[in-house]
Amino acid sequence: MLAQKRILLIIGGGIAAYKSLDLIRRFKERGAEVTPVLTKAGAEFVTPLSVSALAGQKVFGDLFDLTDEAEMGHIELSRAADLIVVAPATADLMAKAAQGHANDLASTVLLATDTRVLLAPAMNIRMWTHPATQRNIETLKADGQAFVGPNEGDMACGEFGPGRMSEPLEIVAAAEAMLADGPLAGRKIVVTSGPTHEPIDPVRYIANRSSGAQGTAIARALVALGAEVVFVTGPADVAPPEGVVLKRVETANDMRKAVMEALPADAAIFAAAVADWRVSNAADSKMKKTKTGLPALEFAENPDILADVSKDKARPALVVGFAAETDDVIENATAKRKRKGCDWIVANDVSPKTGIMGGSENAVTIIDENGADNWPRMGKDQVARKLAERISEALQGKQK
Known part of the structure; x- marks a missing residue:
């Protein structure tokens, strides 16, 4: 179902970003083309080099890159893909998307797109259950954006509960369902x-x-x-x-x-x-x-x-x-x-x-x-x- 499909993968800043490397591999082995957007916070957890090596593509990250933006890069990125996947979708990224902020490349892409979006949330349980996060989720769902997860389990912070990012194969399954033609x-x-x-x-x-x-x-x-x-x-x-x-x-x-x-x-x-x-x-x-x-x-x-x-x-x-x-x-x-x-x-x-x-x-x-x-x-x-x-x-x- 993903053969020759173009996936724009936005990698947010959270410990779950390490799963994004396996997610790229899973998409690629199914024939998808993956273009990565790595947020500044995401680059604190995974390196541009590792992301680029797995994706076989240039990593985008700077909204004000002179070469890319001379060609209206954020507009092209937002509309050239068959599906935009945000994994991990942090509380900050979802808040920006829900409120229409556009102060970095990832949030600008999400605001400028008319492509379907799949979010895989990942955050601390208290952040996930906070009323502000839940309001943002309802707004994003009302806007037509899809979600996969989060799962429940042990977290890096030592707490247990909902907030773990879905496993890569679960995200792939959700992406396949969104792109299916049956x-x-x-x-x-x-x-x-x-x-x-x-x-x-x-x-x-x-x-x-x-x-x-x-x-x-x-x-x-x-x-x-x-x-x-x-x-x-x-x-x-x-x-x-x-x-x-x-x-x-x-x-x-x-x-x-x-x-x-x-x-x-x-x-x-x-x-x-x-x-x-x-x-x-x-x-x-x-x-x-x-x-x-x-x-x-x-x-x-x-x-x-x-x-x-x-x-x-x-x-x-x-x-x-x-x-x-x-x-x-x-x-x-x-x-x-x-x-x-x-x-x-x-x-x-x-x-x-x-x-x-x-x-x-x-x-x-x-x-x-x-x-x-x-x-x-x-x-x-x-x-x-x-x-x-x-x-x-x-x-x-x-x-x-």
């Missing part, structure tokens, strides 16, 4: 996949036999049609697909949090086999055998992610659930669709005799307001492609 280009779709693991103690957990193969195939098929896919996966047996924004989770609560953070979206496909229950009295240390008998495990219901999203104020235009059943498949799945409030249910028989759970094939029935549509047994990749095409058709005509 029928789902410009559509954001959340896909959940795999099992969840609910801890009993630090070494044991409750899980199920889901391999994650079907959810992974669906995400891959949606990417092939041009969608921006946020892929929220539990500990699956299969590797995640390329071209997605990847969110790895363990528990049902983790998955719900990741899904809610990914909204709003045009569609949400819940292919994950989420555990219905968790151990409410999970031990902090490994449980040992004792002479007093078996430990007493207490259970609590996990969140109902499908129902929560179906009823959320940011509900996607299309919400698709899955029903893995062993008995009365159609009846149970039809009741589930009504109970959850979703648009479709993809039902299948996962009783041991079918070999579907963890296997390479699937036989599904699509249940919607019009009834049940039985599909023949086929490979999971085929199911995914057919479902992706149906999703594409359903989203056509729906307002973005």
Whole structure:
């Protein structure tokens, strides 16, 4: 999707700037041409020489460069690219862009452009959550600029929380989605996949036999049609697909949090086999055998992610659930669709005799307001492609 595409990469001043070097390499290996703009603050973290060597291009940085500006360089830079990527997008850079400042080359390029812009924020958690930053983000979104991340995790300052810049492959996936030409280009779709693991103690957990193969195939098929896919996966047996924004989770609560953070979206496909229950009295240390008998495990219901999203104020235009059943498949799945409030249910028989759970094939029935549509047994990749095409058709005509 990025072959022969022109990427203007603005590198802001933050510790995450080191990731921009790998980001350049990832863009280049996909055939993109990368023109770097390095801010003065960015040059404190990565050198112009290293950026230029990886990009194979001159590094731009000075708004008042006599040679470049004699040719109106900032105007040419701002409009010659297919996509402008700002990574890291610091609080200062976003504030300038939101308020229309133009006191350096990077901010001037952002003000002078009519090209699509993708921002990958990176900053301290307190800067990210500050009301001023959040106001600027809302302004930029209203202006049509796109965001990828930030992620949550440990920071260089020693704190933990949202503010980590997305990984290079996540930024590449978001860029590919913005530049895609398929029928789902410009559509954001959340896909959940795999099992969840609910801890009993630090070494044991409750899980199920889901391999994650079907959810992974669906995400891959949606990417092939041009969608921006946020892929929220539990500990699956299969590797995640390329071209997605990847969110790895363990528990049902983790998955719900990741899904809610990914909204709003045009569609949400819940292919994950989420555990219905968790151990409410999970031990902090490994449980040992004792002479007093078996430990007493207490259970609590996990969140109902499908129902929560179906009823959320940011509900996607299309919400698709899955029903893995062993008995009365159609009846149970039809009741589930009504109970959850979703648009479709993809039902299948996962009783041991079918070999579907963890296997390479699937036989599904699509249940919607019009009834049940039985599909023949086929490979999971085929199911995914057919479902992706149906999703594409359903989203056509729906307002973005």
